[in-house]
């Protein structure tokens with residue numbers, strides 16, 4: 001497979017040829033872009049992988065929802081991979097990384113230091129460790145209180161909520177979708193971990209129901225943020241995943257896209273290849289992609305949240321692998337990020 005550099009020089013060489021002949025290419029695409037097709041062929045669209053952002057590897061970066069900073073009682077933030085002390089996952093890189101999950105091969109000291117830096121950046125330097133979960137891709141949800149901050153053995157669950165000031169709740173991810181929710185009237189908060197299994201089990205939809213039960217929340221008073229996770233651009237899944245979703249959600253067909261990875265040179269100059277292959281027929285077979293962010297947005301809508309109350313950060317962890325840890329992007333050898341929500345004491 002051609003490297004992107006040689007691909008670029010190939011494209012430049014062909015561009016030069018066209019320029020010499022005073023010809024204009026029919027259309028332009030950048031390497032790595034994929035052509036996508038909805039399941040209904042009449043509604044064709046493109047899924048554009050994200051262009052990686054330029055990032056400063058030494059800087060700790062917090063991703064936040066600007067509108068949420070107007071509530072002074074509310075703490076929230078999504079971590080990235082930059083600005084820490086861990087070197088386990090990219091040993092050749094000079095700048096340390098912000099791995100926030102305890103796991104081999106990183107050291108506990110590194111993770112503690114990373115967590116300290118992250119909490120300081122959040123403005124919660126004096127808060128204790130956030131309450132984390134042993135995440136198991138379930139629809140189990142725990143309401144926690146002060147006594148849970150002292151537990152050494154985390155609860156097995158994928159949703160966590162509290163109305164107690166001074167507690168921070170953290171979901172750990174590296175591709176799965178983190179969802180933060182806050183009740184702006186009752187001052188309660190929740191965080192959910194939604195991979196495909198948890199999404200299928202309606203972790204977020206059930207979570208909003210549980211907030212109504214536990215805190216008397218009204219969905220119209222809730223705000224939600226869907227954090228960085230694997231985008232539909234990168235999240236190829238098996239046919240069995242589609243079958244499972246089709247059995248659970250009437251809108252499931254809208255969550256899946258068939259994507260053919262295209263060759264940028266063929267895409268840009270289809271006439272050059274006309275004799276070899278019919279246009280639109282890629283040499284690679286189509287793969288099925290799932291839009292997990294949209295799936296969770298739909299659950300929030302179904303639970304009664306107004307569309308305007310839902311913020312989708314939209315960053316794809318695999319496309320932006322220099323900014324975020326990505327389990328798939330790094331074949332499972334990667335760190336973990338935090339999505340944190342809490343109530344200032």
Ligand SMILES: [Zn+2]
Pocket residue numbers: 049050230231232233234235316317318319320
């Ligand atoms: Zn992507």
